[in-house]
Amino acid sequence: MIQQDANKTLEILYQDEYLVAVNKPCGYLVHRSPIARDAEYIVLQILRDQIGKHVYPIHRIDRKTSGVLLFALDSDTNRIVGKDFAEHKVIKNYTAIVRGWIEKSGVVDYALTNDSGKTQDAITKYKRLSRFEIDLPLGKFQTSRYSEVSVTPQTGRMHQIRKHMNHLRHPILGDRPHGCSKQNRLWKGSFDLTDMMLHAKSLEITHPHNYSKLLIEAPYFSEYKRVMSILKGGNSAL
Numbered sequence: 001m002i003q004q005d006a007n008k009t010l011e012i013l014y015q016d017e018y019l020v021a022v023n024k025p026c027g028y029l030v031h032r033s034p035i036a037r038d039a040e041y042i043v044l045q046i047l048r049d050q051i052g053k054h055v056y057p058i059h060r061i062d063r064k065t066s067g068v069l070l071f072a073l074d075s076d077t078n079r080i081v082g083k084d085f086a087e088h089k090v091i092k093n094y095t096a097i098v099r100g101w102i103e104k105s106g107v108v109d110y111a112l113t114n115d116s117g118k119t120q121d122a123i124t125k126y127k128r129l130s131r132f133e134i135d136l137p138l139g140k141f142q143t144s145r146y147s148e149v150s151v152t153p154q155t156g157r158m159h160q161i162r163k164h165m166n167h168l169r170h171p172i173l174g175d176r177p178h179g180c181s182k183q184n185r186l187w188k189g190s191f192d193l194t195d196m197m198l199h200a201k202s203l204e205i206t207h208p209h210n211y212s213k214l215l216i217e218a219p220y221f222s223e224y225k226r227v228m229s230i231l232k233g234g235n236s237a238l
Contacts, residue, residue, distance in 0.1 A: 008046055013068060014216045018077045018209055020055065022047060023218040024069040026195045030060050043069060059085050062159065064175070067094070067200025067218045080208040085156070091204040094151040094161055097197035097227060098170040099183050101131045102147040108164040112157045123154040124164045132231040138186055146173065146231055150201075161198060173197040173227070191230060195223045 011023040024030070028041040047055050055071040056078035072078035084090050108124040129148045136144040147170065153160050162178040165171055171179040173187060174196040187193040202217045220228075 008041070009050055010043065010047055011218075012051075013218055014214070015051070018073055019070065019081070019207075019214075020047065020051065020073060021068055021070045021203070021216045023221075024061060024066055024200075025221060026064055026066040026223065029063050030057050030069065044071075047071065058082050059090075059156075061200050062162075062196075062198075064196040065094075065198045065200055066195075066221050066224070068203040068216050069200070070203060070205075070216070077208050081205060084205060084208075088154065088156070089206070091202075092153055092156075092200065093202045093204075094153070095129070095199050095201045096149050096151055096161065096165065097173045097224075097231070098147050098149055098165050099145075099173065099180055100147065100170050101145050102126070102128050102149055102168065102170045104128050106168075108168060110164060110167050112160060112163055114158055120157055121155060122157045122160050122164065124161060125152045125154060126150065126165075134231060134233065136186065136190065138182065144183075144186075148228070148231075191227075193223070193227065197224060197227055199224055 012020060013023055014021040022043065024043055028043050031044045032042055044055060044057055053073055055073060056075065058070045058072050058078055058081050061067065061069055070081070072081060105127040108126070110122060111119050112122045113119045127150045129150055131145065131147045133143050133145050138144055151161050159178060162172055162175050166178045173179065174184060174193055176184060199220055200218060202215060204213065204215045207214045
């Protein structure tokens with residue numbers, strides 16, 4: 001389900017003369033890409049038209065991921081904040097809904113191989129927020145278990161959170177191809193769910209010009225809230 005307003009406007013979370021942050025819907029590309037020529041909604045173009053200014057994407061989040069996305073309004077700001085991202089000075093926090101009851105907290109230190117075949121160190125911290133058990137049969141099991149987790153990547157590898165959750169055998173609900181195909185089919189058939197349940201919840205940076213701490217937070221979209229409502233309708237335990 002592509003989540004968007006009829007007039008294709010984006011929710012602006014923060015804006016000043018140097019920066020603008022939006023709440024990116026699931027299914028929107030940050031910018032055009034030759035590997036996703038089918039994309040209809042491009043955040044860079046929509047935002048540029050919406051605010052009437054040229055924008056520079058400082059970082060990226062997956063097409064299937066919703067949440068905080070930050071742009072610069074000039075090349076110098078783009079360079080300064082981009083350097084902070086590259087040096088891991090930016091605190092990124094995500095929330096996700098995963099299969100099973102994950103441990104209360106942990107650190108995943110598991111190297112990942114990118115599309116060019118290069119293996120890179122990758123570290124992700126996580127903390128369980130809540131866990132659920134609902135009456136949703138699958139195979140020999142009469143119920144299904146899920147967890148909501150807070151995730152903070154320490155490195156910025158492609159699909160890092162998705163791959164690390166799958167490595168823990170707690171794949172993100174709705175993730176394709178790194179998730180669980182059985183769970184994805186179950187939720188699509190039972191609840192018409194096609195979106196991935198990974199949300200870039202917050203971003204904390206040092207402002208590039210006044211040097212204050214800037215925390216930008218993104219509210220959940222309707223589909224994430226709908227899934228949480230379904231899960232809360234079952235038996236939950238902390």
